[in-house]
Amino acid sequence: MPDTSRTAISIQALKKKYKQVEALRGVDLQIPTGEFFGLLGPNGAGKTTLIKSIVGLVRATSGTLRVFDYDVQRDYLKAKAMIGLSPQEPNIDRYFTVRRTLEFQGGYYGLSRKERRRRATELMEQFGIADKENDEYWKLSGGLQKRVLIARALLTSPKILILDEPTAGVDVEQRHELWHHLKNLNKDGTTILLTTHYIDEAEELCNRVAIMNRGQIVEMGEPKTLIRKYCQEQTKVYPGSLEEVFLKVTGKSIHEDQSLKNGKD
Amino acid sequence: MEKINFRGFLTLVEREYYRFFRLAVQTIFPPIITTLLFILIFGYSLGEKIQTINNLPYILYILPGLAAMGVISNSFSNSSTSLFMARMDRSIENILAAPLSHLQIVGSFVIGGVTRGLVVGLTTLIVAKVMTPLTFSSLLGTLLSLVLISVTFSSLGIIAALWSEDWDHLATFTNFVITPFLYLGGVFYSITMLPPFWQKVSYFNPIWYLVDDFRRQVLGIGDLPAWQSQLVLWALALSTFLMAVRLFQKGWKLIH
Numbered sequence: 001m002p003d004t005s006r007t008a009i010s011i012q013a014l015k016k017k018y019k020q021v022e023a024l025r026g027v028d029l030q031i032p033t034g035e036f037f038g039l040l041g042p043n044g045a046g047k048t049t050l051i052k053s054i055v056g057l058v059r060a061t062s063g064t065l066r067v068f069d070y071d072v073q074r075d076y077l078k079a080k081a082m083i084g085l086s087p088q089e090p091n092i093d094r095y096f097t098v099r100r101t102l103e104f105q106g107g108y109y110g111l112s113r114k115e116r117r118r119r120a121t122e123l124m125e126q127f128g129i130a131d132k133e134n135d136e137y138w139k140l141s142g143g144l145q146k147r148v149l150i151a152r153a154l155l156t157s158p159k160i161l162i163l164d165e166p167t168a169g170v171d172v173e174q175r176h177e178l179w180h181h182l183k184n185l186n187k188d189g190t191t192i193l194l195t196t197h198y199i200d201e202a203e204e205l206c207n208r209v210a211i212m213n214r215g216q217i218v219e220m221g222e223p224k225t226l227i228r229k230y231c232q233e234q235t236k237v238y239p240g241s242l243e244e245v246f247l248k249v250t251g252k253s254i255h256e257d258q259s260l261k262n263g264k265d
Numbered sequence: 266m267e268k269i270n271f272r273g274f275l276t277l278v279e280r281e282y283y284r285f286f287r288l289a290v291q292t293i294f295p296p297i298i299t300t301l302l303f304i305l306i307f308g309y310s311l312g313e314k315i316q317t318i319n320n321l322p323y324i325l326y327i328l329p330g331l332a333a334m335g336v337i338s339n340s341f342s343n344s345s346t347s348l349f350m351a352r353m354d355r356s357i358e359n360i361l362a363a364p365l366s367h368l369q370i371v372g373s374f375v376i377g378g379v380t381r382g383l384v385v386g387l388t389t390l391i392v393a394k395v396m397t398p399l400t401f402s403s404l405l406g407t408l409l410s411l412v413l414i415s416v417t418f419s420s421l422g423i424i425a426a427l428w429s430e431d432w433d434h435l436a437t438f439t440n441f442v443i444t445p446f447l448y449l450g451g452v453f454y455s456i457t458m459l460p461p462f463w464q465k466v467s468y469f470n471p472i473w474y475l476v477d478d479f480r481r482q483v484l485g486i487g488d489l490p491a492w493q494s495q496l497v498l499w500a501l502a503l504s505t506f507l508m509a510v511r512l513f514q515k516g517w518k519l520i521h
Contacts (some may be wrong), residue, residue: 091355107276108363
């Protein structure tokens with residue numbers, strides 16, 4: 001259960017402008033320690049910009065962003081040490097082997113050689129990629145590449161795990177396996193921030209979700225509460241689902257949203 | 266006091282070493298072979314037709330320049346390729362998201378470039394020592410000069426990799442900036458052999474000062490007063506390194 005007395009991620013009036021485009025238009029968000037939080041939104045809503053702002057890959061135009069009381073700009077080393085990120089697009093040296101990729105990651109975060117070797121072995125077994133440890137990343141299938149990205153994010157046992165569309169392009173079985181891992185991690189106290197286009201995924205995993213549209217959070221709450229609030233009438237999806245809430249809040253039609261299922265932000 | 270992530274820094278350096286030693290056939294051996302060919306051509310073929318310079322056989326005169334040329338092109342190419350590749354495959358984003366300071370990140374790229382520069386430069390000098398009657402005026406000075414030249418061009422490689430938007434840009438920087446300055450930087454001749462106008466032009470070529478200092482450390486002779494070439498060498502090494510760190514701090518073309 002989330003510990004509401006301590007905030008893991010605190011965002012206030014966050015704005016980001018790229019030349020003419022306002023990617024974030026005053027985002028306010030508090031995520032307590034131990035929460036499994038979902039960020040939903042159509043393509044271009046600002047989800048990835050928000051995530052990149054948290055890990056310091058995007059510099060906000062204004063507003064404040066703190067990770068466990070550390071300002072992500074001023075105390076960036078301390079803030080980054082708390083986070084494990086699995087990005088939407090691979091950001092990996094494609095010619096490094098799986099083991100080396102994982103062990104280097106441990107090194108960047110200050111783990112000893114012995115510890116990073118142990119964690120890499122443990123995670124490769126956990127994610128079913130132990131037999132690929134000496135394969136170069138680019139030679140792996142899309143599903144296995146996703147697993148490496150998630151294993152890499154977990155290598156340092158981060159207090160906050162950020163997953164940007166971790167199950168896009170992953171088959172159903174692997175998706176459910178990952179859900180199982182994530183539920184266990186969250187149970188053990190890891191705060192998880194997840195963005196996804198699979199609404200059922202957010203409904204299944206998250207304590208709370210925020211729906212973003214055009215750079216703003218337009219709705220936020222527990223999935224069940226939102227479903228009660230928005231789903232009193234029969235719709236074309238099925239009665240009383242988070243998917244229906246999403247469509248109503250973002251003003252998308254069901255037909256329009258079909259592309260989102262396999263799309264990217 | 267804040268704890269420094271020293272292991273993180275060493276891992277970054279290890280990553281650089283792993284990258285270029287893994288590709289040693291492409292990164293280490295070709296420049297050594299090129300220098301050997303230069304020694305053969307200029308030393309045993311064309312060299313005999315050219316007069317001595319400062320009472321030294323032509324091949325001995327150009328040896329430090331040849332070694333410096335290898336150091337310059339390799340340290341530049343190492344850091345520029347490594348960072349540019351990391352920008353292209355976005356692996357730099359993973360490094361930027363880790364708890365590593367900008368100084369540590371730039372430092373690791375520079376150490377990678379310096380190591381590759383030193384490996385190439387020292388191997389060239391060792392081979393030259395075997396093949397020619399080369400003697401060193403100052404071993405320590407030679408080493409220091411090699412390190413400072415490598416720092417300068419590794420840092421410049423970082424700046425070029427940040428500036429470049431594609432491989433063509435990077436090649437443009439190499440072909441139209443580094444190579445002409447290098448070949449007109451006194452590697453193959455003494456400035457006293459040039460007409461007065463071109464002697465004056467050479468004063469605007471920073472590589473000339475570096476080659477001249479390195480030649481002084483190896484052979485004990487140079488065109489410039491020692492303090493002048495030393496001053497330019499230190500100034501270039503410091504200014505290019507600090508500029509690379511500053512660009513990382515600003516997140517130029519890295520953080521949006």
